[in-house]
Amino acid sequence: MAKTTKKKDTGEKKSSGKYLVIVESPAKAKTIKKILGDDYQIKASVGHIRDLPAKVLGVDVKNNFEPVYEIMPGKDKVVKELSEAAKEADNIYLAPDPDREGEAIAWHIQSILDKPKESIYRIEFNEITKTAILDAVKNPRAIDMNKVNAQQTRRILDRLVGYKISPILWQKVGKGLSAGRVQSVAVRLICDREKEIEAFVPKEYWTIGAELAKPKSTNSFVAELTKFNGEKIEINNEEEATKVVNTVNDAEFKVAKVTNRESKRNPQAPFITSTIQREASTRLGYSVKKTMQIAQKLYEGIDMGSSGPVGLITYMRTDSTRISDEAKDSAKEYIVGHYGKNYYPETPRVYIKKSKNTQDAHEAIRPTYIDKSPESIKQYLSSEQYRLYKLIWERFVASQMESASVKTISAEIEAENYTFRASSSKIVFDGFLIVYDDREEDEKSKAIPELTKGDVLKLKKIDPKQHFTQPPPRFSEATLVKTLEEVGVGRPSTYAPTIATIQDRGYVIKEEKTLAPTALGKTVNELLVKHFPNIVDASFTADMETKLDDIAENAVVWQQIIGNFYGPFAEVLKKAKEEMEKVSILTEHNCTNCGKPMALKSSRWGSQFLGCSGYPECKTTMPLTKDQKPVPEDKPSDEICEKCSSPMVIKYGPYGEYLACTNDSCKTRKKLIKKTGVNCPQENCAGEIVQKKSRYGKIFYGCSKYPDCTFALWNEPTGDKCPECGSMLVTKVSKAGNKIACSSKECKYQQAVENSSQS
Ligand SMILES: [Zn+2]
Ligand SMILES: [Zn+2]
Ligand SMILES: [Zn+2]
Ligand SMILES: [Zn+2]
Numbered sequence: 017m018a019k020t021t022k023k024k025d026t027g028e029k030k031s032s033g034k035y036l037v038i039v040e041s042p043a044k045a046k047t048i049k050k051i052l053g054d055d056y057q058i059k060a061s062v063g064h065i066r067d068l069p070a071k072v073l074g075v076d077v078k079n080n081f082e083p084v085y086e087i088m089p090g091k092d093k094v095v096k097e098l099s100e101a102a103k104e105a106d107n108i109y110l111a112p113d114p115d116r117e118g119e120a121i122a123w124h125i126q127s128i129l130d131k132p133k134e135s136i137y138r139i140e141f142n143e144i145t146k147t148a149i150l151d152a153v154k155n156p157r158a159i160d161m162n163k164v165n166a167q168q169t170r171r172i173l174d175r176l177v178g179y180k181i182s183p184i185l186w187q188k189v190g191k192g193l194s195a196g197r198v199q200s201v202a203v204r205l206i207c208d209r210e211k212e213i214e215a216f217v218p219k220e221y222w223t224i225g226a227e228l229a230k231p232k233s234t235n236s237f238v239a240e241l242t243k244f245n246g247e248k249i250e251i252n253n254e255e256e257a258t259k260v261v262n263t264v265n266d267a268e269f270k271v272a273k274v275t276n277r278e279s280k281r282n283p284q285a286p287f288i289t290s291t292i293q294r295e296a297s298t299r300l301g302y303s304v305k306k307t308m309q310i311a312q313k314l315y316e317g318i319d320m321g322s323s324g325p326v327g328l329i330t331y332m333r334t335d336s337t338r339i340s341d342e343a344k345d346s347a348k349e350y351i352v353g354h355y356g357k358n359y360y361p362e363t364p365r366v367y368i369k370k371s372k373n374t375q376d377a378h379e380a381i382r383p384t385y386i387d388k389s390p391e392s393i394k395q396y397l398s399s400e401q402y403r404l405y406k407l408i409w410e411r412f413v414a415s416q417m418e419s420a421s422v423k424t425i426s427a428e429i430e431a432e433n434y435t436f437r438a439s440s441s442k443i444v445f446d447g448f449l450i451v452y453d454d455r456e457e458d459e460k461s462k463a464i465p466e467l468t469k470g471d472v473l474k475l476k477k478i479d480p481k482q483h484f485t486q487p488p489p490r491f492s493e494a495t496l497v498k499t500l501e502e503v504g505v506g507r508p509s510t511y512a513p514t515i516a517t518i519q520d521r522g523y524v525i526k527e528e529k530t531l532a533p534t535a536l537g538k539t540v541n542e543l544l545v546k547h548f549p550n551i552v553d554a555s556f557t558a559d560m561e562t563k564l565d566d567i568a569e570n571a572v573v574w575q576q577i578i579g580n581f582y583g584p585f586a587e588v589l590k591k592a593k594e595e596m597e598k599v600s601i602l603t604e605h606n607c608t609n610c611g612k613p614m615a616l617k618s619s620r621w622g623s624q625f626l627g628c629s630g631y632p633e634c635k636t637t638m639p640l641t642k643d644q645k646p647v648p649e650d651k652p653s654d655e656i657c658e659k660c661s662s663p664m665v666i667k668y669g670p671y672g673e674y675l676a677c678t679n680d681s682c683k684t685r686k687k688l689i690k691k692t693g694v695n696c697p698q699e700n701c702a703g704e705i706v707q708k709k710s711r712y713g714k715i716f717y718g719c720s721k722y723p724d725c726t727f728a729l730w731n732e733p734t735g736d737k738c739p740e741c742g743s744m745l746v747t748k749v750s751k752a753g754n755k756i757a758c759s760s761k762e763c764k765y766q767q768a769v770e771n772s773s774q775s
Contacts, residue, residue, distance in 0.1 A: 047317030144327030192622030216487035289508035504558030
């Protein structure tokens with residue numbers, strides 16, 4: 017009671033509650049609350065509060081494309097809360113994220129508050145730190161309608177394309193399908209790549225490596241054949257390769273030329289949205305969606321014990337590599353203090369703008385407090401947050417550091433008329449590499465000995481290898497982001513949602529980290545390419561992005577942009593409605609009832625299943641797995657139902673395989689546990705190793721007696737023991753081929769998998 021009174025007293029003096037700050041996320045609200053203190057009331061809108069209605073178009077095409085907004089479902093309570101808080105406040109600061117999306121959220125909030133515009137301000141900051149927040153509050157501004165209009169235009173264009181094309185697809189292909197502006201371009205890129213891969217004809221070629229050593233040395237190195245009679249050589253078949261091998265086998269290998277070169281290796285620019293998505297995908301294996309979710313938490317604030325929530329990184333949706341002067345200064349201080357003066361470059365590094373599209377006065381993604389090193393705050397972070405923060409912190413620090421000096425030695429070695437070449441690099445000064453080593457593995461390991469012109473080397477082994485040229489690889493999430501950025505389709509805020517959408521729609525599936533088009537994706541893409549060439553055209557879509565920039569930066573009239581688009585689009589729509597052929601996507605599966613091929617169909621909710629192409633005479637349907645394969649038939653199992661003792665079968669459900677009781681009146685279901693038949697190696701443990709799934713869906717192998725026994729492995733045990741150390745052997749699955757290896761970290765033992773089918 018006393019506490020309340022006291023608070024009220026302070027309030028009267030300092031006019032508590034007279035300032036209201038509205039942000040879009042509760043976590044952000046908490047972090048800002050800690051900075052601004054009790055004089056400010058902080059409220060969260062929890063994302064957008066108003067949007068176009070879901071059920072109808074919501075754009076008045078005949079009335080200059082006027083959008084019709086409505087309070088989003090479930091948001092009435094928040095709106096009421098915000099309105100009530102606003103009534104009490106004299107000054108309202110709208111503080112959603114510093115981009116067009118945030119500007120639009122601010123504008124929507126302003127529109128629903130019953131307050132004079134003069135008392136509502138927009139404040140903007142790139143990081144949630146005391147300095148940045150206080151500075152923002154000191155410099156409030158009006159809402160920037162140009163930015164709002166750019167966002168509205170994107171929303172309206174997306175809506176027109178989606179809501180006008182999708183019904184045509186429902187009619188001609190199947191229910192529940194959708195088309196989208198940026199999304200359809202992404203699907204097309206993936207389909208085009210697939211066609212290239214399918215059309216690719218591999219070409220044979222050979223390489224010939226010579227393993228060489230100095231006469232008295234055991235240290236050998238490999239030189240590759242590069243020239244014949246001074247001309248670049250191509251070896252196309254075994255016959256040609258054998259000819260070379262026979263000639264050089266008895267030849268003298270003599271060093272003809274040694275070149276020493278010292279070069280600089282520069283650090284990369286600090287992260288922007290696209291590069292962090294790529295790097296986290298490559299280095300940490302995170303999907304772009306996951307990376308953005310983790311980054312958002314780091315930006316909005318992580319609870320750090322007694323210091324409360326702290327915003328650890330700058331805003332994560334950005335295409336600018338700019339670094340603020342303050343951040344540059346503290347980086348210098350940190351680098352000189354921790355690594356020494358020679359690790360800081362003579363002049364501070366400046367990264368030029370990534371592209372002309374760069375939005376606003378943004379900054380790169382960097383740590384807000386450089387002295388919060390990843391190790392020093394590890395205890396407050398989840399392991400995923402730690403790994404991403406470490407990546408951001410190291411990349412930023414490295415970006416401000418001195419270049420590495422690399423000495424490259426290359427040697428040309430002649431044998432008869434053939435020239436072999438070997439090279440290796442040595443780091444003379446590590447520079448930024450001390451923090452962020454971005455070298456490839458084989459770059460680090462290759463080394464050739466000190467060689468002098470005229471040295472005669474001994475040939476230890478000649479190694480001809482057959483190769484075939486490879487088709488271009490499928491896109492991964494990481495390379496798709498790179499390509500979207502390069503062709504100018506989408507913006508930092510759209511990469512992650514676009515990639516999620518095309519997978520959710522069943523147009524693309526992830527196969528071992530690569531994106532493959534489904535039959536449905538290919539069919540819809542073909543129809544769109546034929547009937548809506550502009551919509552799936554990358555440069556048309558990129559051009560539209562530039563026009564959106566023009567609205568935001570140069571106050572171009574947005575209705576005009578939409579008008580210019582809509583005229584021709586309406587024509588194409590009309591034609592497509594008449595001319596688009598009805599298609600049925602036949603599969604290689606046949607109907608179990610009438611034998612006709614099964615066709616891929618979509619339900620009203622957009623999920624796929626197989627339906628007999630003999631419909632309506634035959635109404636057979638078959639469910640599909642997430643990968644659009646027919647759901648496998650029930651498989652027998654050894655399990656007996658605990659409740660009724662009937663046998664159980666393995667069924668396939670939306671979340672994968674599970675066990676179900678065969679007794680219809682029992683309905684017992686159970687998680688399917690894959691047994692390995694291998695006993696737990698822990699002393700005095702009677703458990704068995706079974707397959708399990710981690711919280712994040714990754715498969716691992718653990719003891720069946722968990723939690724009493726916590727023994728676990730990432731790979732499946734073979735049941736055999738390591739001949740070198742006695743630990744369990746496991747099968748390691750990889751693209752390069754499976755192998756059997758020791759499960760002990762200290763032991764390097766491994767062997768090839770015996771594979772009888774290998775020819
Ligand atoms: Zn049938
Ligand atoms: Zn049962
Ligand atoms: Zn055990
Ligand atoms: Zn071992």
